[in-house]
Structures are given as structure tokens and as C-alpha cells.
Amino acid sequence: MHKKLLVASILFVSSVYADDIKVSDVEANYAAKSVKIDSKELKQSINLGFANTTGNTETLNLNAKYILGFATTGYDDKVFNIAFDASAFVTENSGVRDNEEYTATLGMEQFIMNDWLGYASIYWLRNTFRNFDNKVLVGAGVGKAILNDENHSLKFKLGVAYNIEQYANSQPEHTFTSLTQYVEYSNQLNQTSLLYIRIGASENFDNFEDYEVLGVAGFNFTVAENLSVTIEQEVRYDKIPPIGFETTDTKTIIRVGYNF
Numbered sequence: 001m002h003k004k005l006l007v008a009s010i011l012f013v014s015s016v017y018a019d020d021i022k023v024s025d026v027e028a029n030y031a032a033k034s035v036k037i038d039s040k041e042l043k044q045s046i047n048l049g050f051a052n053t054t055g056n057t058e059t060l061n062l063n064a065k066y067i068l069g070f071a072t073t074g075y076d077d078k079v080f081n082i083a084f085d086a087s088a089f090v091t092e093n094s095g096v097r098d099n100e101e102y103t104a105t106l107g108m109e110q111f112i113m114n115d116w117l118g119y120a121s122i123y124w125l126r127n128t129f130r131n132f133d134n135k136v137l138v139g140a141g142v143g144k145a146i147l148n149d150e151n152h153s154l155k156f157k158l159g160v161a162y163n164i165e166q167y168a169n170s171q172p173e174h175t176f177t178s179l180t181q182y183v184e185y186s187n188q189l190n191q192t193s194l195l196y197i198r199i200g201a202s203e204n205f206d207n208f209e210d211y212e213v214l215g216v217a218g219f220n221f222t223v224a225e226n227l228s229v230t231i232e233q234e235v236r237y238d239k240i241p242p243i244g245f246e247t248t249d250t251k252t253i254i255r256v257g258y259n260f
Contacts, residue, residue: 026214030139030157030180030200049230049255055246057099057129081109101127115145119157128168130249131242136164139180150188157182161202171243176210178202192222212238218253230255 053059084106107121119142125135141159148155158181165174180202187195197217204210218232234251241247 026182026184026198026200026216030161030182030202030214046258049253051254052252053099053250055236055249057249059099078111080111081107083107083109099129101125101129109143115148117143119143119159131167131169131171131245132165133168134164134166137161137178141180143182152188153184153186155184160205163202163204165242167242169242169244177205179205194220196220210240212236226259228257228259230257 050060084104102125104124105121107119109117109119111117118140120140121137123137123139125132127135139159139161141157143155143157145153145155147153158179161178161180163174163176163178167173180200182198182200184198185196189195195218197215199213199215201213202211214234214236216232216234218230220228220230222228230253232251232253232255234253236249238247
């Protein structure tokens with residue numbers, strides 16, 4: 001059965017360069033987008049590929065993302081990141097919509113000293129196929145780069161967030177404060193290959209049995225000067241999902257990126 005696809009994704013990012021573009025949104029979910037300063041020259045990237053989803057949706061579809069960014073500095077000439085992104089993702093099967101998601105993220109990140117930073121962020125999601133009419137997180141916290149050499153990098157972020165969850169069915173609105181954590185490890189295997197693992201988690205302060213975890217692992221290969229291929233697996237687990245919905249969602253993504 002043929003599938004029709006409508007995908008629109010626009011991502012505006014400050015303080016970023018094309019080779020450091022995040023395919024997943026793990027960091028946007030649980031912290032503020034972390035990006036590197038390269039230069040003030042405008043950088044852009046177009047990513048196209050296929051994604052297979054399981055869990056609350058069972059779809060095979062195309063996906064696309066457009067990204068642009070530039071570099072800036074902040075207080076005391078230290079790195080200051082301001083990142084904004086907005087995306088829309090819709091698939092249809094024989095005229096029937098079977099997957100739909102909209103997101104928007106605003107994040108601010110100020111480096112302080114000795115690789116420590118502070119951040120604040122706002123994240124919004126709408127996905128009725130996961131029963132979220134609106135999901136909003138307003139968060140703040142700190143982070144640090146633990147390891148950063150030629151081949152390896154390891155960093156973490158820890159913060160708190162205020163959550164507002166409005167559901168598409170009759171389930172009442174849920175508001176709570178959560179503890180958020182984010183860890184990222186990257187390994188530059190060689191000049192053309194990058195391995196990365198990103199894990200984010202959130203626990204409800206009122207009930208630590210109410211938690212969710214999002215993990216992503218992937219490879220990025222440079223195949224030409226401005227062309228790369230990404231293979232990625234994403235798993236999301238929600239211990240107490242909206243009533244009537246699955247606890248686990250997965251995405252398998254293969255994407256080609258062009259940087260210019």
C-alpha cells in the first residue's frame with residue numbers, strides 16, 4: 001500500500017556548524033541544545049531519508065530537515081548559545097493520516113568556567129498519536145564537558161523542568177515538576193566516521209515511578225566533502241504513558257545530509 005508524505009521541518013540554530021548538527025532531539029527534550037562555535041559564517045544543511053516507527057505508530061516514511069545557523073559569543077567573551085527550532089511531520093496512508101508530530105524548542109546556554117555551563121529551555125510537542133494535544137517543558141540547569149579530546153567527548157546536563165501535559169482524549173491535564181538528565185558520548189572513529197550515543201531521562205518529583213527515558217545510538221559517515229550518511233536507532237520508554245497508549249516507541253532512521 002502506497003504512502004503519501006507531507007514533511008516540513010525548519011530549524012534555526014545559533015552558535016552551530018553543519019558538521020555538529022544533531023539528527024535526534026534528545027538534548028532538546030531534556031536540556032538545551034548544545035552546539036559548537038566555529039565561525040560567524042552562515043552554515044546550512046539539508047537532510048533527507050527514510051524512517052521506520054514502531055509502538056504507538058507503525059509507519060515507514062520519508063523524512064526531511066533543513067538547518068541553518070551562525071556563531072556568537074556572550075558574557076565575558078565566553079560561548080553563548082541561543083537555539084530555536086520548529087518542525088512538522090505528517091504521513092498519510094490512502095488518504096488517512098497515520099502519524100503526525102509538531103515540535104518547537106527555544107534554548108539558551110551560557111558557558112561559565114572550566115567547561116561548566118548554565119542553560120534554560122522551553123520545549124513544546126503536539127502528537128495526538130501519542131495522546132499529547134500539547135506537551136510543554138520549561139527547564140533550567142547546569143552542564144559540564146567531562147571529556148573532550150581529538151577522538152572522544154563525554155558531557156552531561158542536570159536540571160529541573162516544569163511540565164504541562166494536555167491530552168487528546170478525556171484524560172485530565174497533568175502538571176508536575178521533574179528532574180532531568182542528559183548524557184552524550186561521541187567517538188570519532190576515523191576522519192570520516194562518527195559514533196554517538198545520547199540518553200535523556202526525566203523523573204516526576206511527586207512520583208519517581210513516573211519517568212521516561214529516550215536513547216539514541218548512531219553512526220555518521222562522510223562520503224564526500226559536503227555529503228554525509230547517518231544511520232540511527234531511537235528508543236523512547238514512558239513508564240506511565242497516557243491512558244490507553246504504549247510504553248515504548250522506536251524509530252530507525254537512514255538519512256543523507258548535504259552541508260553548504
